[in-house]
Amino acid sequence: MINWVLKKFDELTAPELYAMLRLRTEVFVVEQNCVFQDMDNKDQHCYHLLGWKGDLLAAYTRIVPAGISYADAPSIGRVVTSPQARGSGLGRLLMEKSIQELFGLYGASPIKIGAQLYLKNFYESLGFQQSSDIYDEDGIDHIEMTRQTYIH
Numbered sequence: 001m002i003n004w005v006l007k008k009f010d011e012l013t014a015p016e017l018y019a020m021l022r023l024r025t026e027v028f029v030v031e032q033n034c035v036f037q038d039m040d041n042k043d044q045h046c047y048h049l050l051g052w053k054g055d056l057l058a059a060y061t062r063i064v065p066a067g068i069s070y071a072d073a074p075s076i077g078r079v080v081t082s083p084q085a086r087g088s089g090l091g092r093l094l095m096e097k098s099i100q101e102l103f104g105l106y107g108a109s110p111i112k113i114g115a116q117l118y119l120k121n122f123y124e125s126l127g128f129q130q131s132s133d134i135y136d137e138d139g140i141d142h143i144e145m146t147r148q149t150y151i152h
Helices: 014-031 090-106 117-124
Strands: 003-008 047-053 056-064 075-081 111-116 128-130 135-137 140-147
Touching: 014 047, 014 056, 014 075, 047 090, 056 090, 075 090, 075 111, 090 117, 111 117, 111 128, 117 128, 117 140
Parallel strands: none
Antiparallel strands: 003 047, 047 056, 056 075, 111 140, 128 140, 135 140
8 A cells, every 4th residue: 555645845854855865866876877966956846746655665756847847848757666666566556646646736738758768668558659759868768758638
């Protein structure tokens, strides 16, 4: 059972913020061996969806308003599941919950994401479609993907 918590940046407690940054670093920097500046001054403008399994932060996304990552659409970023919680469909549940929360915050608008290329099929299964050429971001192939408001 996952306990979902959605908060603005200023509402996060110090332990929540620490867990969020620790999980992002554990996966994006250490596991994926990618040296990059995770704290990019976007967090302060976003909502943060935290999925807790007991004391473990098992899943996380940041929900980004339009005008921060993309001028014309809100976005879901920093999509991450804990290595200790993988293999149970949590990534799909996380994205479905993130889409639901984004629509609740900003209405049923298109959503744009910057996806790691190897996850293209996963995001397509959630209604996203490739909307850019492949580009390199911090040494990892990415594509921009867009999801319209309707469900396929």
